[in-house]
Amino acid sequence: xxxxxxxxxxxxxxxxxxxxGDDSTMIKKISDEILVNGKAYDNLRHLTKRIGARLSGxxxxxxxxxxxxxxxxxxxxxxxxxxxxxxxxxxxGGKEKADVLFNGALKGARNVLLFRKQLxxxxxxxxxxxxxxxxxxxxVLVNSFDDLEKKKDSIKGTIVFYNYKFNQSYVNxxxxxxxxxxxxxxxxxxxxxxxxxxxxxxxxxxxTDNNPHTGATRYDSAYAKIPALAVGLRDADWLSNQxxxxxxxxxxxxxxxxxxxxxxxxxxxGELTGSEFPNEIxxxxxxxxxxxPGEGAHxxxxxxxxTVEILRAFKTIGYKPKRTIRFVLFANEENGxxxxxxxxxxxxxxxxxxxxxxxxxxxxxxxxxxxxxxSEEQFQxxxxxxxxxxxxxxxxxxRGGGGxxxxxxxxxxxxxxxxxxxxxxxxxxxxxxxxxxxxENVNKRExxxxxxxxxxxxxxxxxxxx
Amino acid sequence: xxxxxxxxxxxxxxxxxxxxGDDSTMIKKISDEILVNGKAYDNLRHLTKRIGARLSGxxxxxxxxxxxxxxxxxxxxxxxxxxxxxxxxxxxGGKEKADVLFNGALKGARNVLLFRKQLxxxxxxxxxxxxxxxxxxxxVLVNSFDDLEKKKDSIKGTIVFYNYKFNQSYVNxxxxxxxxxxxxxxxxxxxxxxxxxxxxxxxxxxxTDNNPHTGATRYDSAYAKIPALAVGLRDADWLSNQxxxxxxxxxxxxxxxxxxxxxxxxxxxGELTGSEFPNEIxxxxxxxxxxxPGEGAHxxxxxxxxTVEILRAFKTIGYKPKRTIRFVLFANEENGxxxxxxxxxxxxxxxxxxxxxxxxxxxxxxxxxxxxxxSEEQFQxxxxxxxxxxxxxxxxxxRGGGGxxxxxxxxxxxxxxxxxxxxxxxxxxxxxxxxxxxxENVNKRExxxxxxxxxxxxxxxxxxxx
Numbered sequence: 054x055x056x057x058x059x060x061x062x063x064x065x066x067x068x069x070x071x072x073x074g075d076d077s078t079m080i081k082k083i084s085d086e087i088l089v090n091g092k093a094y095d096n097l098r099h100l101t102k103r104i105g106a107r108l109s110g111x112x113x114x115x116x117x118x119x120x121x122x123x124x125x126x127x128x129x130x131x132x133x134x135x136x137x138x139x140x141x142x143x144x145x146g147g148k149e150k151a152d153v154l155f156n157g158a159l160k161g162a163r164n165v166l167l168f169r170k171q172l173x174x175x176x177x178x179x180x181x182x183x184x185x186x187x188x189x190x191x192x193v194l195v196n197s198f199d200d201l202e203k204k205k206d207s208i209k210g211t212i213v214f215y216n217y218k219f220n221q222s223y224v225n226x227x228x229x230x231x232x233x234x235x236x237x238x239x240x241x242x243x244x245x246x247x248x249x250x251x252x253x254x255x256x257x258x259x260x261t262d263n264n265p266h267t268g269a270t271r272y273d274s275a276y277a278k279i280p281a282l283a284v285g286l287r288d289a290d291w292l293s294n295q296x297x298x299x300x301x302x303x304x305x306x307x308x309x310x311x312x313x314x315x316x317x318x319x320x321x322x323g324e325l326t327g328s329e330f331p332n333e334i335x336x337x338x339x340x341x342x343x344x345x346p347g348e349g350a351h352x353x354x355x356x357x358x359x360t361v362e363i364l365r366a367f368k369t370i371g372y373k374p375k376r377t378i379r380f381v382l383f384a385n386e387e388n389g390x391x392x393x394x395x396x397x398x399x400x401x402x403x404x405x406x407x408x409x410x411x412x413x414x415x416x417x418x419x420x421x422x423x424x425x426x427x428s429e430e431q432f433q434x435x436x437x438x439x440x441x442x443x444x445x446x447x448x449x450x451x452r453g454g455g456g457x458x459x460x461x462x463x464x465x466x467x468x469x470x471x472x473x474x475x476x477x478x479x480x481x482x483x484x485x486x487x488x489x490x491x492x493e494n495v496n497k498r499e500x501x502x503x504x505x506x507x508x509x510x511x512x513x514x515x516x517x518x519x
Numbered sequence: 520x521x522x523x524x525x526x527x528x529x530x531x532x533x534x535x536x537x538x539x540g541d542d543s544t545m546i547k548k549i550s551d552e553i554l555v556n557g558k559a560y561d562n563l564r565h566l567t568k569r570i571g572a573r574l575s576g577x578x579x580x581x582x583x584x585x586x587x588x589x590x591x592x593x594x595x596x597x598x599x600x601x602x603x604x605x606x607x608x609x610x611x612g613g614k615e616k617a618d619v620l621f622n623g624a625l626k627g628a629r630n631v632l633l634f635r636k637q638l639x640x641x642x643x644x645x646x647x648x649x650x651x652x653x654x655x656x657x658x659v660l661v662n663s664f665d666d667l668e669k670k671k672d673s674i675k676g677t678i679v680f681y682n683y684k685f686n687q688s689y690v691n692x693x694x695x696x697x698x699x700x701x702x703x704x705x706x707x708x709x710x711x712x713x714x715x716x717x718x719x720x721x722x723x724x725x726x727t728d729n730n731p732h733t734g735a736t737r738y739d740s741a742y743a744k745i746p747a748l749a750v751g752l753r754d755a756d757w758l759s760n761q762x763x764x765x766x767x768x769x770x771x772x773x774x775x776x777x778x779x780x781x782x783x784x785x786x787x788x789g790e791l792t793g794s795e796f797p798n799e800i801x802x803x804x805x806x807x808x809x810x811x812p813g814e815g816a817h818x819x820x821x822x823x824x825x826t827v828e829i830l831r832a833f834k835t836i837g838y839k840p841k842r843t844i845r846f847v848l849f850a851n852e853e854n855g856x857x858x859x860x861x862x863x864x865x866x867x868x869x870x871x872x873x874x875x876x877x878x879x880x881x882x883x884x885x886x887x888x889x890x891x892x893x894s895e896e897q898f899q900x901x902x903x904x905x906x907x908x909x910x911x912x913x914x915x916x917x918r919g920g921g922g923x924x925x926x927x928x929x930x931x932x933x934x935x936x937x938x939x940x941x942x943x944x945x946x947x948x949x950x951x952x953x954x955x956x957x958x959e960n961v962n963k964r965e966x967x968x969x970x971x972x973x974x975x976x977x978x979x980x981x982x983x984x985x
Contacts, residue, residue, distance in 0.1 A: 084688070084690065085688045088687050088688055088690070089687050089688050094727070221554045221555050221964075222550070222551045222554055222555050224550065224554070224910060224911055224912070224968070224971075226964070259964070261560070261963055419885070419943045419945050444690060445690055446690070448914065448915065449914065477885045477943060479885050479962060479964040479965050479968065480962055480964075480965070483962070496945060496946055496949070497727055498687075498692070498725070498945040498946075499945050499946070502690070502945065505690075
């Protein structure tokens with residue numbers, strides 16, 4: 054591409070200019086501050102490179118909370134504090150392994166040539182370990198839960214390999230994630246029900262690499278808690294092929310994951326106190342904890358650093374909110390939601406008036422839309438602001454939306470309106486819960502634009518109420 | 520992010536279902552074929568990794584044309600051929616250099632400590648070289664053309680350093696590119712007018728790295744053709760700072776770029792011949808040539824492989840177009856447009872009926888919109904199809920759009936409707952004309968979705984005409 058003139062860009066066309074002149078001007082001012090002088094990217098670099106992954110209970114989480122509090126203060130919060138809560142303390146306990154013993158003889162050959170292949174695996178979050186022992190067993194290939202039911206009589210004493218694939222025909226990969234998610238969540242217990250010793254689960258991703266993707270599993274207390282590992286996609290394809298050719302002799306796994314006693318975690322909260330309606334609270338946030346293989350860059354360092362950036366930008370341009378805005382870096386979204394629960398619980402105890410909460414937890418990608426959970430009347434009001442925000446990327450406003458961390462607030466206060474930022478979803482599951490969820494995979498402009506769109510929405514809600 | 524349910528996605532919501540039932544079904548079928556069985560990504564890997572960058576006149580371009588023709592045939596073209604045209608043959612002639620001699624003494628120190636720093640530079644496309652000699656001179660910092668005019672009396676015998684910055688406040692970086700583009704295009708001649716020996720130009724990018732970005736410069740025949748180099752952003756900032764502190768002694772450049780005689784290039788054309796209106800021609804394409812520092816992955820290997828993918832998908836699902844569809848990989852967009860001109864010229868000579876042309880040349884990023892250059896009546900017709908295409912990403916249709924390669928066709932046939940695919944623009948100028956425009960920076964799904972959206976549009980235009 055050399056010439057600009059012949060290419061059209063629908064959204065984002067040059068001068069941002071509407072009848073709502075003052076608002077348009079203010080949003081442009083916010084946008085300029087974030088796109089020209091933004092600190093979200095540098096802050097994310099610090100969080101990911103200086104601190105790293107932030108599993109609940111880990112030393113990095115403690116370090117992050119301390120730094121986050123300082124960052125809230127430096128970014129101009131009127132008040133900033135830590136809100137403690139007990140969090141689960143699951144640890145990976147060293148590198149897990151999964152070795153396949155297989156017959157590498159050519160097809161049709163009479164002889165047996167034994168080889169060993171190491172699969173790229175990661176224990177699923179909350180998984181039990183093998184107590185530092187090797188567990189060796191026959192592997193049963195299970196392509197779906199229907200397949201499991203068919204094979205239920207041959208599961209006992211084996212390791213179940215769930216190979217349910219991400220459905221690439223969904224245009225939005227979040228639908229593929231929802232579709233395949235049950236294998237990670239309830240797959241281990243469903244296999245344990247039939248006597249499996251352990252499971253390995255095809256990673257919830259449609260990526261082109263072999264990185265395994267972790268994420269929480271949930272044991273059903275009715276069955277044995279068996280070790281559960283995620284396996285990379287290429288290795289999953291390889292293993293599936295080998296099993297179909299009856300080449301696999303056995304699988305040996307080791308996984309030292311275990312729980313330590315619950316420990317203290319903290320929501321990190323910064324506040325700009327409202328000048329006219331200080332008792333009306335608007336919450337904006339992401340979650341500060343992350344899974345451990347990468348750096349928690351997109352999930353959800355991005356949402357956290359966007360949150361702080363909005364605070365910084367408001368303060369820098371001298372915007373004084375009418376209502377109280379709380380900027381929250383939630384604890385323990387990934388394996389407990391204790392931070393979100395605590396935040397809602399305390400709000401309930403204090404009988405606060407929470408009018409609105411917005412979450413960013415779908416990656417620091419280019420912003421495309423907002424989803425809203427609110428009354429029809431409120432939604433119609435919000436829809437009037439769409440022309441003001443669309444030029445910055447979120448050109449679609451839809452019903453239904455929020456986020457895990459603000460969910461408890463919504464349940465505690467049924468009148469609190471909720472919303473979630475929906476960035477472009479195509480790259481999210483390439484990095485989600487994997488070792489490549491690192492700073493280098495976040496684009497500065499895309500990250501910043503997410504903050505711009507959220508800031509614009511928060512500004513309008515603060516100014517006009519809901 | 521662990522839970523799906525609370526996050527909303529405006530566009531792309533699950534079942535794609537409209538009143539235009541048959542069309543919706545057909546578009547879903549096309550989408551499934553491309554997203555599930557797509558070959559665009561593997562083909563792009565071949566093009567970038569096995570062939571590489573494809574400057575007009577280079578051996579790689581010849582190799583690419585041969586492979587492209589074979590690919591058209593394998594992908595199911597009813598006919599495929601090469602359309603020759605003469606192309607310019609500019610060569611870089613080995614690695615260029617730009618060394619700064621500067622005083623590295625601490626600020627305020629009396630002594631002078633001489634250091635040499637090598638800047639990361641690339642000759643601008645079409646640039647003259649220094650004929651294998653070193654050119655050393657004083658450097659003049661020029662921040663804008665206004666600044667140049669102010670300093671015009673002190674330019675003679677110097678090297679001008681244009682440090683005009685990408686304006687990050689534009690939400691769409693294409694506006695920043697248009698804004699800064701004149702420094703690359705006409706900067707060298709404007710400096711030569713005042714007697715400069717050479718220029719170095721801040722790269723046209725807002726990226727966070729130091730990669731220089733090449734691209735075509737255009738000499739004004741009224742002035743000397745002086746050597747011109749692009750410099751990486753970090754080095755540009757460094758040099759600007761040093762110059763403002765009067766630390767720079769001199770700059771020495773070497774650049775062996777030069778032109779060889781024009782040579783033969785080819786448009787690679789595949790055709791599905793129309794079953795009902797074979798004389799009505801629809802053209803879809805991208806450009807096969809690329810600048811030389813990277814692999815021409817986004818610019819425009821992506822558009823080319825999307826073009827072939829649409830042919831492959833139509834053929835695979837058994838779609839027989841009513842009209843003739845031509846899939847064109849254009850020669851020489853970057854430094855001549857000879858391929859686009861040839862295509863239009865031959866169409867004119869043969870008095871063809873070209874009803875529509877669509878180009879993809881803004882990167883293989885997630886698709887967001889289409890821009891159309893056509894009559895109001897045609898645009899209203901196209902707008903009726905928007906609900907069918909929006910679920911796949913292009914949720915905005917705007918007036919104005921096309922592409923460099925199909926521009927000559929539009930000028931030759933004023934009634935030919937033109938359109939351009941506009942993907943998300945945020946990452947384009949991070950890689951544009953730079954050494955990081957490589958396969959690894961293209962996302963499989965984003966690339967494929969571009970093809971899906973274009974295929975849907977072509978299908979509708981073929982079926983209903985314009």
